[in-house]
Amino acid sequence: MSAGTYTPRPGAAPLGRMIAAQTALETRMLLRNGEQLLLTVIIPTLLLVLFSAVDIVDTGAGESVDFLAPGILALAVMSTAFTGQAIATGFERRYGVLKRLAASPLPRWALMTSKTLAVLVTEVLQVALLTVIAFALGWSPQGNPLAVLLLLVLGTAAFSGLGLLMAGTLKAEATLAAANLVFLLLLVGGGVIVPLDKFPDAVQSVLGLLPIAALSDGLRDVLQHGAAMPWGALGILAVWAVLGLGAAARFFRWE
Secondary structure (H helix, E strand, O other), rough: OOOOOOOOOOOOOOHHHHHHHHHHHHHHHHHOOOOHHHHHHHHHHHHHHHHOOOOOOOOOOOOHHHHHHHHHHHHHHHHHHHHHHHHHHHHHHHHOHHHHHOOOOOOHHHHHHHHHHHHHHHHHHHHHHHHHHHHHOOOOOOOOOOHHHHHHHHHHHHHHHHHHHHHHOOOOHHHHHHHHHHHHHHHHHHOOOOOOOOHHHHHHHHHHHOOOHHHHHHHHHHOOOOOOOOOHHHHHHHHHHHHHHHHHHHHHHOO
């Protein structure tokens, strides 16, 4: 045995390894949280099955699932990237978890990157599950897979920025109430289940600029109507992503 075999070598792990480890931790915490699973998996699944099987809302010509599936995919993105992340991060901030993590070798931007990657991992599982269920209900998607991917990524960025902004500026209890309220309001008025053309014309123009409406309508244009690239929806989501992430980076408070 040579000298120095067991000599300690203190120091931070490589940045990539730290981000991967934190991402795995964030993902496990998210998937083990029963309330989060209710919000991110069970509610979208029940809504998809219920409104596809029962003719409650007039979704126009064709199968109901063809209209509903894109909207439910958008809802799943919002529930994970915005509502779930805002609530979890808000309480981590309240309990001092973020303050302690900010003092670790993991840079603050890397911590937020890990949270975003954990959201993406969860969304992959959500999309896979909802897609299987939609196919079982008779869904017949079409369109460009690249356009769908771009919409989901930009939608995630937009909602993630808004969720982190809320979690980093409001108290945890206020974040809990506000995030759930926004979730319910956008579920009804964001074109997820109820088509936007059911609303008055003046209201439609405003609702159409919301990120959930842009995401759900963009996915619907591609998956239901076969559009090549919904540039309008992508542009709206890109603006929300820049504004949300920029504001979160500027105003997020760690304590």
